[in-house]
Amino acid sequence: MTLSVQDLRVYYRTLRGEVKALDGVSFELADGEILGLAGESGCGKTTLGKSLIRMDGRMKHVGGRVELDGEELPIGDTVKMNPFRFTEVSIIPQYSMSAMNPTRKIGRMVRELLDSRGVTVDTEELHRRLDLVELDRDVLKRYPMELSGGMKQRMVMVISTLLNPSLLIADEITSALDVSTQKAVVTTLKGFRDLGFVKSMIFITHDISLTNQLADTIMVMYAGKLAEKAPSDAVVNRPRHPYTQLLISSLPEVGVRYADKKLTGIPGNPPSLLDPPVGCRFQDRCPLAFDKCREEPPVVEVEKDHYVACWKA
Amino acid sequence: MLKLQGVSKVFKVGTFGGRTATAVDEVSFEIGRGEVVSLIGESGSGKSTIGKMVLRLIPATAGSITFDGADITKLNRREYYRKVQGVFQDPFSSYNPIFKADRIFSMIKEVYFPGESAQAWREKVAAALQDVRLDPAAVLNKFPHQLSGGQLQRLLIARALLLDIGFLVADEITSMLDASTRIDVLNLLADLKQRGLGVLFITHDLALGNYISERTVVLYQGRIVEYGPTEKVFEAPEHAYTRKLLASVPQLHRKWEGV
Numbered sequence: 001m002t003l004s005v006q007d008l009r010v011y012y013r014t015l016r017g018e019v020k021a022l023d024g025v026s027f028e029l030a031d032g033e034i035l036g037l038a039g040e041s042g043c044g045k046t047t048l049g050k051s052l053i054r055m056d057g058r059m060k061h062v063g064g065r066v067e068l069d070g071e072e073l074p075i076g077d078t079v080k081m082n083p084f085r086f087t088e089v090s091i092i093p094q095y096s097m098s099a100m101n102p103t104r105k106i107g108r109m110v111r112e113l114l115d116s117r118g119v120t121v122d123t124e125e126l127h128r129r130l131d132l133v134e135l136d137r138d139v140l141k142r143y144p145m146e147l148s149g150g151m152k153q154r155m156v157m158v159i160s161t162l163l164n165p166s167l168l169i170a171d172e173i174t175s176a177l178d179v180s181t182q183k184a185v186v187t188t189l190k191g192f193r194d195l196g197f198v199k200s201m202i203f204i205t206h207d208i209s210l211t212n213q214l215a216d217t218i219m220v221m222y223a224g225k226l227a228e229k230a231p232s233d234a235v236v237n238r239p240r241h242p243y244t245q246l247l248i249s250s251l252p253e254v255g256v257r258y259a260d261k262k263l264t265g266i267p268g269n270p271p272s273l274l275d276p277p278v279g280c281r282f283q284d285r286c287p288l289a290f291d292k293c294r295e296e297p298p299v300v301e302v303e304k305d306h307y308v309a310c311w312k313a
Numbered sequence: 314m315l316k317l318q319g320v321s322k323v324f325k326v327g328t329f330g331g332r333t334a335t336a337v338d339e340v341s342f343e344i345g346r347g348e349v350v351s352l353i354g355e356s357g358s359g360k361s362t363i364g365k366m367v368l369r370l371i372p373a374t375a376g377s378i379t380f381d382g383a384d385i386t387k388l389n390r391r392e393y394y395r396k397v398q399g400v401f402q403d404p405f406s407s408y409n410p411i412f413k414a415d416r417i418f419s420m421i422k423e424v425y426f427p428g429e430s431a432q433a434w435r436e437k438v439a440a441a442l443q444d445v446r447l448d449p450a451a452v453l454n455k456f457p458h459q460l461s462g463g464q465l466q467r468l469l470i471a472r473a474l475l476l477d478i479g480f481l482v483a484d485e486i487t488s489m490l491d492a493s494t495r496i497d498v499l500n501l502l503a504d505l506k507q508r509g510l511g512v513l514f515i516t517h518d519l520a521l522g523n524y525i526s527e528r529t530v531v532l533y534q535g536r537i538v539e540y541g542p543t544e545k546v547f548e549a550p551e552h553a554y555t556r557k558l559l560a561s562v563p564q565l566h567r568k569w570e571g572v
């Protein structure tokens with residue numbers, strides 16, 4: 001097994017108190033598995049991704065543990081995490097395309113990055129991978145600004161997987177791209193897994209239709225907790241958590257028209273994570289809520305590999 | 314209501330503007346009252362450039378754009394913006410982060426309705442917020458970063474509605490939103506259309522265009538490759554490019570081929 005996350009809790013320190021962005025999440029990821037992480041904005045997807053590789057100064061590891069390839073990851077310790085980054089765990093962060101240093105040519109940027117890890121560039125391998133994602137080798141002599149969004153995204157993918165990490169985390173890397181480019185990016189990611197450049201992957205996006213094109217398993221989060229996790233097919237066709245069900249029924253599919261079938265969103269907003277409600281965090285918006293929901297529903301395996309945290313599931 | 318005839322936009326590019334690039338190439342289409350037209354194409358196809366010309370943010374190089382029969386470049390700007398407004402992809406960047414929502418509205422009052430009484434204005438704001446189904450208490454007195462993307466996007470539409478607009482340019486307004494919020498914003502546009510608003514709905518996602526629009530314009534490298542009733546474009550796309558775009562839309566119950 002590549003990754004095992006047990007009861008992970010990561011909070012943000014703020015002036016108004018602690019934001020419980022990740023509040024007791026457990027899951028496992030097998031070798032070769034691609035996990036799609038879905039859920040509304042603010043539910044903790046980025047927080048989970050960052051926790052596995054680099055916490056920022058305001059994040060606090062409050063509890064739980066993470067093992068990668070059988071070894072505990074010192075996620076709370078930025079310095080001790082250094083040897084793992086890039087070689088064992090790699091991330092393509094949200095907005096990474098705009099985060100590329102504009103004053104460096106791309107080739108130099110790659111060299112500096114590898115230098116900082118004490119590795120020299122294997123130019124042949126780099127070229128091979130550029131060919132693979134259909135980027136002209138000349139991109140190395142260009143500045144990030146000169147590349148289109150899709151080209152930049154492919155470049156970032158090549159860089160972050162160059163050292164064949166065990167785990168790759170891709171955070172909303174397709175949201176800013178048009179549909180044809182999204183498809184190309186997803187095809188590339190799948191190729192990277194199939195070629196063994198990465199062992200397993202966490203693909204974060206709020207777009208379930210897109211996740212389903214790539215992921216073996218989908219995990220839906222709600223307000224800092226796991227709501228449902230199952231093989232993609234089960235999440236899409238037989239969701240058991242009311243939140244997942246509503247999320248899926250709000251998707252406009254090709255062919256659905258307002259005039260014929262008006263879709264509806266999920267009324268209300270997620271609770272504040274500064275002071276989340278006791279019990280199920282979805283209770284204020286859930287059409288099925290009943291008394292029991294004031295107690296926290298445990299995560300239960302309702303059928304093989306299908307986990308749900310809901311009293312009614 | 315809005316009519317584009319042979320509209321082109323040529324940009325000067327290169328260090329000394331020595332070369333030119335044609336972003337929009339002789340585009341013609343029309344949008345009537347109470348009609349939503351989707352403008353669809355991949356990145357760089359010229360969608361936003363058309364939106365910007367309609368909003369008079371940049372001039373057209375050739376062709377004409379008319380609103381209710383009048384050349385838009387000849388209309389008084391303030392009068393034009395009372396009737397035609399735009400909302401864009403990233404609601405956070407459209408907003409000055411240091412202004413609270415109230416300020417956004419009062420700026421509209423200062424520019425367009427200086428004579429209106431405070432009481433009448435408050436009612437108008439309340440009505441506009443009601444139209445976009447926002448609770449005034451939940452949004453007024455808040456900074457943009459304290460609102461969700463969907464709330465902010467609806468607030469921007471409310472701001473446009475304050476001007477009694479007849480026409481809205483909506484450029485990728487849902488691409489930063491969650492599925493559940495996205496559908497609320499689409500439904501809102503559809504409701505407004507039923508009340509007579511004309512909308513140019515710019516998107517790269519055909520499923521969204523299909524959901525709310527009567528007619529669809531497909532743009533490829535600045536040119537129109539397909540134009541017609543939305544059902545027809547979806548059910549029997551004539552152009553290979555449209556078929557490719559259609560095949561690229563990620564669909565929940567259908568897997569992409571070749572991935």
Ligand SMILES: Nc1ncnc2c1ncn2[C@@H]1O[C@H](COP(=O)(O)OP(=O)(O)OP(=O)(O)O)[C@@H](O)[C@H]1O
Binds near residue numbers: 325363
């Ligand atoms: N100010 C400018 N100067 C030079 N070229 C420009 C300028 N604005 C746009 N372009 C070019 O015009 C073409 C069309 O751009 P436009 O922004 O209209 O595309 P779009 O269809 O809206 O794409 P996206 O889906 O990425 O928003 C592109 O090739 C772009 O690089």
Ligand SMILES: Nc1ncnc2c1ncn2[C@@H]1O[C@H](COP(=O)(O)OP(=O)(O)O)[C@@H](O)[C@H]1O
Binds near residue numbers: 014040041042046047
């Ligand atoms: N730097 C930060 N300081 C305080 N709160 C934060 C910070 N970053 C994120 N949060 C909060 O943590 C929660 C989860 O955020 P995030 O992981 O970014 O969500 P997602 O990626 O699912 O949209 C949200 O309530 C968000 O407001």
Ligand code: SF4
Binds near residue numbers: 243283284290297310
């Ligand atoms: S536990 Fe209760 S409130 Fe929560 S999702 Fe299930 S039924 Fe709804």
Ligand SMILES: [Mg+2]
Binds near residue numbers: 094172
């Ligand atoms: Mg995020």
Ligand SMILES: [Mg+2]
Binds near residue numbers: 360361484
């Ligand atoms: Mg655009």
